[in-house]
Each structure stands twice: as C-alpha cells, then as structure tokens.
Amino acid sequence: xxxxxxxxxxxxxxxxxxxxxxxxxxxxxxxxxxxxxxxxxxxxxxxxxxxxxxxxxxxxxxxxxxxxxxxxxxxxxxxxxxxxxxxxxxxxxxxxxxxxxxxxxxxxxxxxxx
Amino acid sequence: xxxxxxxxxxxxxxxxxxxxxxxxxxxxxxxxxxxxxxxxxxxxxxxxxxxxxxxxxxxxxxxxxxxxxxxxxxxxxxxxxxxxxxxxxxxxxxxxxxxxxxxxxxxxx
Numbered sequence: 001x002x003x004x005x006x007x008x009x010x011x012x013x014x015x016x017x018x019x020x021x022x023x024x025x026x027x028x029x030x031x032x033x034x035x036x037x038x039x040x041x042x043x044x045x046x047x048x049x050x051x052x053x054x055x056x057x058x059x060x061x062x063x064x065x066x067x068x069x070x071x072x073x074x075x076x077x078x079x080x081x082x083x084x085x086x087x088x089x090x091x092x093x094x095x096x097x098x099x100x101x102x103x104x105x106x107x108x109x110x111x112x113x114x
Numbered sequence: 115x116x117x118x119x120x121x122x123x124x125x126x127x128x129x130x131x132x133x134x135x136x137x138x139x140x141x142x143x144x145x146x147x148x149x150x151x152x153x154x155x156x157x158x159x160x161x162x163x164x165x166x167x168x169x170x171x172x173x174x175x176x177x178x179x180x181x182x183x184x185x186x187x188x189x190x191x192x193x194x195x196x197x198x199x200x201x202x203x204x205x206x207x208x209x210x211x212x213x214x215x216x217x218x219x220x221x222x223x
Contacts, residue, residue: 004157041201043158043213090157102148103211105157 003027006091006106013081014114020067021076021109023091032074033103034066035090043090049074081113116141118206120214127194128222135217137204138186146207147180147187152216153200162189194221 004025013019025032031050035043047066048055054066063079078085088110092103117140127133137147145166150158164171164178164187171178175194180187191198199221204214 041152041216041218043203043216045211048210092157101146102150102160102163102205103158105150105159107155107157 002107003104004091004093004106006089006109008109009107010110010112012112012114015081015083017081018077018079019081019111020078021089021091021111023074023076023106025072025091025093025104027093027095027104029093029095029104030071031094031096032068033092033094034074034076035092035105037088037090037108039087046076047074078111081111083113086111086113116144116206116208116212118204118212118214120204120217122217123215124218124220126220126222129194129196131194133191133194133198133219133221135189135202135204135219136186137188137206137214138184139206139212140185141206141208142182142185143208144185144206147178148205148207149178149189150203150205150213151200152203158203191219194219196221196223 007022033048034046037043046060065077067075088108090108091106094103095101120137148163149161151161152158162173162176162178164180175192177190202217206212
C-alpha cells in the first residue's frame, strides 16, 4: 500500500482554469504538507496543516488553497491557473508535526499550464 | 529563518568511488538533520538522518557526519553504484523543515 498517494500524477490544463490535486496518507500522521518543486529542483513549502492549525507560506498566492476533509486527506485547490504555476507539487506527511521526524513524500503531481 | 546551503550542486563520480555532499546551516538551535534521495519521477525519500546529540551515523554504504560547532553536516556514500544516481537533499529542522538546494549525483559505470 502506498503511504502517501497523490492524484493525478500528471495534469495539463489551460491558463485561467481551476484544478485540484488530491492527497491521502494512510500512516496515521498528524501533519500534512504541500511542497512545490520548480525546474531547478528547489523544494518550497506551501502549507502545513495538522487539523488544528494551518500554516501558510506568505509567498504563496491566495489562488492556492488547501482543503482537508479529514486527518488523512489534504487536497490542493488552485484557482485561475497561471503559466508560472507549472511545477511538480508534492504532498508529504509527518507524525506530531514539523521538526520532529522526517517526512514521507508522495510521488508528485506534474502540473503543466499551457 | 534558517539558511541552508548545499554543495556541490552537481557531482559526477566513477562507479566504486566515494561521494560526499555537504550542507551548512545557520541556526544553532537546529536539532534534526535528515537526508533525502529523489529518483527521477519520484518523490524525495528519507535515506538517513541524524540528531544533534550524535556526531556520526552509518547505514551500510551511507553515512552522515555532523559538526555542531561548525554548523555543517555531510552525506558520505561509499562504493557508489549506478543506482545511487539521483538528486540528494539535506534538510535542517528546528520547529520546521528547511531543505537544501539539492545535489544531482551521477555515478558513471
């Protein structure tokens, strides 16, 4: 069983569209994250969420919004997609919150905006 | 916030040789230092980690060393194999994670 699963793996869409990426973890972890990886492979945190607290990286445009229906899921919704949103998006999870244990990452969603 | 620098950005070694990747950090309160391996088309995977009360940790061909005084830690891969080719990321943690900029390692058969 995949520990952190993301869908879809590939997403191609036109500018201006709204799209969602889904993430589920079956590890029983308390905290989930979304990361953006650009073409230079830099990993940039977007959100962390532990069903009590949402921490938003202040550089993330408000077109991006995380949605968590329950502890095991953290979906990423993106409004009005722009060319610069093209990247690989990774979901991750960890027990007890950041800074305590390592993350488990999903396999990524490659978003291409045309 | 924390400033994590990772070097080199690219590294090519002959199969069987050793590879060393180094990271430096700025916050002396940092207490957890994991390393991740990202293969093509996959997410980063934790391969080894070390905590601030330990100077060295080894797992088969992989080792990590930590120098808290100098605020740097290194990943050592011995007897490299083609399957070690990947992008490697260090990370530093206080109450949140800070990732290094990545090292693309190529092992030449």
